[in-house]
Amino acid sequence: MIELREVSKTVMSGSEPLTILHPMSLEIPHGRFVAIVGPSGSGKSTLLGLIAGLDAPSSGEVLIDGVDITRLDEDALARLRGEKIGFVFQFFHLIPSLTAYENVAVPMEIAGAADARTRAEMLLEEVSLTGRAHHYPSQLSGGEQQRVALARALANDPSIVLADEPTGNLDSANGRHIMELLRKVHGSRGTTVVLVTHDAELAAMADARLVLRDGRVVENTLEHTLGLRPIDRLGVVPGGVEGRQGHGEQPEGPLVLSSSKKEPTR
Amino acid sequence: MMFVLRMAVRETRSSWRRLLFFFICIAIGVAAIVALRSVIQSVRGVFGAEAKSLIAADVLIGTSRDWTAEARQTIERRLSDAGGAERTETIETPTMVRPADRSRPVAKMAELRAVQKAFPLYGRVDLQGGQPYTHALVEGHGALVRPELLTSIGVSVGDQIAIGQATFTIRGLVTKEPGRGMGEFSLGPRVIIDYDDLSSTGLLGFGSRARRMILVKMPEERVESLVLTLREDFKEEFINTRSYRSTEDQVGRDFDRAENYLSLVGLIIVILGGIAVSSVTRVFILQKIRSIAVLKCVGARSGQIIAVYVLQVMTLGLAGSLLGVGMAQGAIAAIPLALGSSTSILAQAHYGVTWSAAVQGVGIGVLVSLLFSVVPLLQVRFIKPSLLLRDEATRRRSDWTSIGVLVAVSLALVTLTAWQASSLKVGVVVCSGFAGLAVILHFAGRGLITLVAPLASSRSFPLRHAVLHLSRPGNQTRVILLAVGLGAFFIVGVRSLQASLLSEFSIQVAADAPDMFLLDIQRGQADGMRAFLGGRPHGAGEFQLIPVLRARVVGVSGRETTLEGVDEVRQKGASLGREFTITYRDHLEANERVVEGAFWSGPSPDAEVSIERVIAERSRIHVGDTMRFDILGRSISPRVTSIRDVEWREARNGGFVFVFRPGASTISWSDSRTSRSSTSTRCSRRFATSCRR
Numbered sequence: 001m002i003e004l005r006e007v008s009k010t011v012m013s014g015s016e017p018l019t020i021l022h023p024m025s026l027e028i029p030h031g032r033f034v035a036i037v038g039p040s041g042s043g044k045s046t047l048l049g050l051i052a053g054l055d056a057p058s059s060g061e062v063l064i065d066g067v068d069i070t071r072l073d074e075d076a077l078a079r080l081r082g083e084k085i086g087f088v089f090q091f092f093h094l095i096p097s098l099t100a101y102e103n104v105a106v107p108m109e110i111a112g113a114a115d116a117r118t119r120a121e122m123l124l125e126e127v128s129l130t131g132r133a134h135h136y137p138s139q140l141s142g143g144e145q146q147r148v149a150l151a152r153a154l155a156n157d158p159s160i161v162l163a164d165e166p167t168g169n170l171d172s173a174n175g176r177h178i179m180e181l182l183r184k185v186h187g188s189r190g191t192t193v194v195l196v197t198h199d200a201e202l203a204a205m206a207d208a209r210l211v212l213r214d215g216r217v218v219e220n221t222l223e224h225t226l227g228l229r230p231i232d233r234l235g236v237v238p239g240g241v242e243g244r245q246g247h248g249e250q251p252e253g254p255l256v257l258s259s260s261k262k263e264p265t266r
Numbered sequence: 267m268m269f270v271l272r273m274a275v276r277e278t279r280s281s282w283r284r285l286l287f288f289f290i291c292i293a294i295g296v297a298a299i300v301a302l303r304s305v306i307q308s309v310r311g312v313f314g315a316e317a318k319s320l321i322a323a324d325v326l327i328g329t330s331r332d333w334t335a336e337a338r339q340t341i342e343r344r345l346s347d348a349g350g351a352e353r354t355e356t357i358e359t360p361t362m363v364r365p366a367d368r369s370r371p372v373a374k375m376a377e378l379r380a381v382q383k384a385f386p387l388y389g390r391v392d393l394q395g396g397q398p399y400t401h402a403l404v405e406g407h408g409a410l411v412r413p414e415l416l417t418s419i420g421v422s423v424g425d426q427i428a429i430g431q432a433t434f435t436i437r438g439l440v441t442k443e444p445g446r447g448m449g450e451f452s453l454g455p456r457v458i459i460d461y462d463d464l465s466s467t468g469l470l471g472f473g474s475r476a477r478r479m480i481l482v483k484m485p486e487e488r489v490e491s492l493v494l495t496l497r498e499d500f501k502e503e504f505i506n507t508r509s510y511r512s513t514e515d516q517v518g519r520d521f522d523r524a525e526n527y528l529s530l531v532g533l534i535i536v537i538l539g540g541i542a543v544s545s546v547t548r549v550f551i552l553q554k555i556r557s558i559a560v561l562k563c564v565g566a567r568s569g570q571i572i573a574v575y576v577l578q579v580m581t582l583g584l585a586g587s588l589l590g591v592g593m594a595q596g597a598i599a600a601i602p603l604a605l606g607s608s609t610s611i612l613a614q615a616h617y618g619v620t621w622s623a624a625v626q627g628v629g630i631g632v633l634v635s636l637l638f639s640v641v642p643l644l645q646v647r648f649i650k651p652s653l654l655l656r657d658e659a660t661r662r663r664s665d666w667t668s669i670g671v672l673v674a675v676s677l678a679l680v681t682l683t684a685w686q687a688s689s690l691k692v693g694v695v696v697c698s699g700f701a702g703l704a705v706i707l708h709f710a711g712r713g714l715i716t717l718v719a720p721l722a723s724s725r726s727f728p729l730r731h732a733v734l735h736l737s738r739p740g741n742q743t744r745v746i747l748l749a750v751g752l753g754a755f756f757i758v759g760v761r762s763l764q765a766s767l768l769s770e771f772s773i774q775v776a777a778d779a780p781d782m783f784l785l786d787i788q789r790g791q792a793d794g795m796r797a798f799l800g801g802r803p804h805g806a807g808e809f810q811l812i813p814v815l816r817a818r819v820v821g822v823s824g825r826e827t828t829l830e831g832v833d834e835v836r837q838k839g840a841s842l843g844r845e846f847t848i849t850y851r852d853h854l855e856a857n858e859r860v861v862e863g864a865f866w867s868g869p870s871p872d873a874e875v876s877i878e879r880v881i882a883e884r885s886r887i888h889v890g891d892t893m894r895f896d897i898l899g900r901s902i903s904p905r906v907t908s909i910r911d912v913e914w915r916e917a918r919n920g921g922f923v924f925v926f927r928p929g930a931s932t933i934s935w936s937d938s939r940t941s942r943s944s945t946s947t948r949c950s951r952r953f954a955t956s957c958r959r
Contacts, residue, residue: 210429
């Protein structure tokens with residue numbers, strides 16, 4: 001459960017205060033797929049940063065599973081992110097000095113997981129990159145890098161995945177591929193997914209939509225869609241991806257992500 | 267922990283090329299420390315092992331006077347009390363040696379050593395060609411000489427040489443002898459003759475510079491007590507007693523100083539490397555900002571990330587240090603090659619990297635790597651994971667932790683420097699100097715950037731961007747200026763010190779400087795020498811006979827200072843305790859100036875003395891005070907009538923602390939003279955030429 005209570009963000013622009021997010025409150029129940037949409041500069045990424053504890057609000061409280069993260073110090077925040085939140089960024093942000101396998105294994109090693117190797121290999125298999133495990137990011141295509149990033153985001157089996165324009169740096173086929181994987185994750189694992197995008201088509205794949213403009217929520221469909229499971233809306237079923245059908249372009253790799261294989265162990 | 271280890275390995279694997287400079291900086295510094303320390307320790311080891319052969323005895327009792335009957339009785343009694351000991355006597359004196367053939371007018375100053383049959387008690391005399399040394403070689407006016415004497419005066423083994431009034435036959439060439447240490451000041455090559463033959467040379471008259479020694483070999487456990495007893499017995503006399511340990515201690519202190527100085531030089535090289543390490547680490551962290559942000563995003567704490575890079579730095583520091591040890595080993599291995607077939611004691615050392623030097627070098631390498639990288643690594647704490655969402659600059663920041671670490675690092679550097687120099691004062695001074703210089707260079711860097719700033723509007727594209735680069739965020743201008751500035755300062759400092767030391771030890775060869783000094787001219791030889799030098803065939807042009815005698819201060823009766831007896835002079839007399847070379851004359855030399863009192867104008871039967879200013883100040887002696895001197899057993903009590911400033915660097919005729927007024931009847935002044943001749947005449951050149959032939 002993600003809960004924001006009267007959260008705002010103001011920064012100094014020169015000597016003038018500039019409000020990026022006006023006070024807002026919202027709740028994202030566990031297991032929802034929410035798209036945050038809005039034009040550039042509307043405060044989408046700032047809101048995502050506040051939810052992740054990457055940024056501190058100027059006022060208000062941010063609660064993750066009942067814990068007010070605004071009161072946590074840097075180390076506690078890092079620990080919380082490692083345990084509960086997975087990130088997918090527009091620019092992938094893989095560590096260039098590590099192989100694909102190592103990038104996926106790192107969050108588990110930080111958390112002290114004993115089976116990091118097995119799980120990293122399993123996650124890479126889920127995103128169909130087994131054969132590329134020992135390649136460095138510079139040796140992978142954009143789509144492959146984003147799939148590694150997604151595998152990394154799932155490494156510690158987080159309850160929340162935050163995705164900031166995950167398709168913004170990909171061609172449309174690979175973009176759809178990543179979206180389908182996200183939907184699959186959401187569907188098969190029941191993970192809360194918060195997707196930031198300015199693409200209305202992608203936003204439509206979510207089961208709820210939060211529209212921002214000039215730092216204010218101008219539309220919130222979360223209340224209307226409560227109780228509606230994404231699997232019902234998007235037609236994603238374990239072991240297959242119907243959502244891919246109907247698109248002309250082919251992504252770089254097969255979409256295999258499945259919930260039937262395993263319940264990740266820690 | 268596994269994360270830290272794994273990440274350190276992965277980061278090292280991927281970035282070792284970028285950190286190669288880091289690695290090399292440490293390696294060079296450590297190589298300097300290890301090589302310098304190891305060489306000193308190797309040489310010191312030889313001296314430790316050869317301490318007894320350095321003085322050729324366990325105990326050495328020496329005097330520059332004749333042995334008195336009382337002194338001999340005391341020595342006999344003490345040696346007997348000590349349970350008996352083996353002993354032998356030697357006499358050493360500088361003198362001139364020439365071929366016995368008078369038609370060959372060449373002469374060479376040599377250091378004569380007259381030895382008895384039991385010599386040497388320790389070590390051995392090595393002769394050229396493997397000829398075994400026996401005392402029979404010198405008996406009956408035989409002589410053993412250093413090979414260089416042969417070429418100097420054009421003689422060979424089997425020829426005869428004249429020493430004083432006697433003639434000796436060269437029976438062998440000495441390549442090594444005990445009791446002649448490395449680097450000792452030497453007036454000329456060694457000549458060894460029989461003790462019993464020395465009196466026939468006539469060199470032991472009053473005023474002779476001969477030094478008489480009794481060498482004693484005795485059980486180890488009684489050495490120190492005998493030395494202490496004899497020192498007490500002879501505290502009022504001009505007899506010195508020392509053991510091989512005194513020599514060892516003195517040499518040890520000299521080596522300690524050399525080792526500490528050279529280690530400090532090595533440490534400064536490592537510190538310069540450390541500055542480069544700091545710069546490399548800073549740039550490295552700048553390049554890793556996104557990776558660090560990612561790690562924080564996926565759950566890593568700042569402490570874990572810093573631990574990764576600290577481990578990486580220490581691994582590189584260790585590897586660089588080990589490479590440095592290898593480089594030192596390579597450099598040291600070349601030393602025996604450089605020494606070639608030298609017979610010096612240096613050639614006897616077994617050169618190699620010592621364990622203690624290697625451990626110290628590696629320790630310092632790792633420590634300096636850590637100290638110089640920890641401050642830039644602390645910036646990891648300020649890297650925000652939010653920069654993955656939007657581009658934002660990570661500015662350098664300081665907090666109390668950074669300041670605390672900086673203080674701890676500074677203290678650690680002072681400790682490290684003090685340890686290497688074996689002196690807290692030196693450690694503080696060196697580090698303060700570095701800090702002061704760093705501040706100056708920092709401001710110089712800012713000044714430079716300000717100074718060139720107008721060029722940023724230049725029409726030249728390369729110039730414009732070059733200037734702009736100097737002040738762009740993340741620029742290395744100040745760090746580079748600091749490293750280069752400190753490096754230049756260090757090199758200039760070491761070179762200046764070297765030049766200063768060399769200039770202290772070098773003799774200024776001015777146009778009017780003498781090109782030859784003839785020492786130890788005896789009373790009966792003065793007129794002959796005057797005639798020889800003034801005579802047409804060997805005319806030396808300008809020359810000057812300077813009377814010199816050796817004397818000791820044995821008492822002072824003055825306004826501020828009163829000293830009674832040799833022991834009190836030694837204990838409380840500041841610099842008065844040593845033996846002085848004195849002279850008399852009725853004029854001041856060009857390098858002298860009276861600063862108090864008045865210098866006499868002619869001879870007088872009243873004893874008067876003029877004192878050099880520094881020693882007068884140190885000993886608190888004033889005009890009007892009375893001093894008592896022992897001049898080779900004769901006593902004189904002159905009144906101090908003037909104090910002179912002496913410019914020692916310009917002392918062409920030898921500087922004298924004590925100058926006496928001529929005419930005092932108490933002693934004879936004409937027993938020992940020094941002749942100085944100038945190069946400025948044709949005759950003197952001929953004389954010099956004949957000497958070389």
